[in-house]
Amino acid sequence: MRRLVACLFAFTLAGVALAQHDHGSHAASATASGMAQGEVRKVDKAAKTITLKHGPIASVDMPAMTMAFPVADPRLVDQVQPGDKVRFSAEKRGDAIVVTRIEKAK
Numbered sequence: 001m002r003r004l005v006a007c008l009f010a011f012t013l014a015g016v017a018l019a020q021h022d023h024g025s026h027a028a029s030a031t032a033s034g035m036a037q038g039e040v041r042k043v044d045k046a047a048k049t050i051t052l053k054h055g056p057i058a059s060v061d062m063p064a065m066t067m068a069f070p071v072a073d074p075r076l077v078d079q080v081q082p083g084d085k086v087r088f089s090a091e092k093r094g095d096a097i098v099v100t101r102i103e104k105a106k
Contacts, residue, residue, distance in 0.1 A: 036055055039053045041082060043081060049077075050071060054066070079102060079103070084104050
């Protein structure tokens with residue numbers, strides 16, 4: 001059952017990403033530190049997700065788009081709010097791409 005739920009969640013995220021794919025209209029790009037840049041569009045504390053309009057994420061070979069990401073640590077959703085410009089790290093965990101670190105851009 002867990003595997004089915006995880007697969008359904010991953011397919012849902014992939015569908016959202018494809019539906020909102022945004023080729024290059026966002027000026028953000030990967031930084032030298034390996035962190036990607038983006039803008040917070042939505043924070044869902046109950047679902048523990050952050051929706052980001054982001055530049056390319058080199059660590060997971062993802063082009064620029066807008067997508068809802070689950071977070072590795074639930075406390076990350078308390079660090080940002082919609083409209084914040086951010087730098088973040090993401091990694092693939094199973095079938096999901098998870099935000100592992102996020103900080104407001106300076």
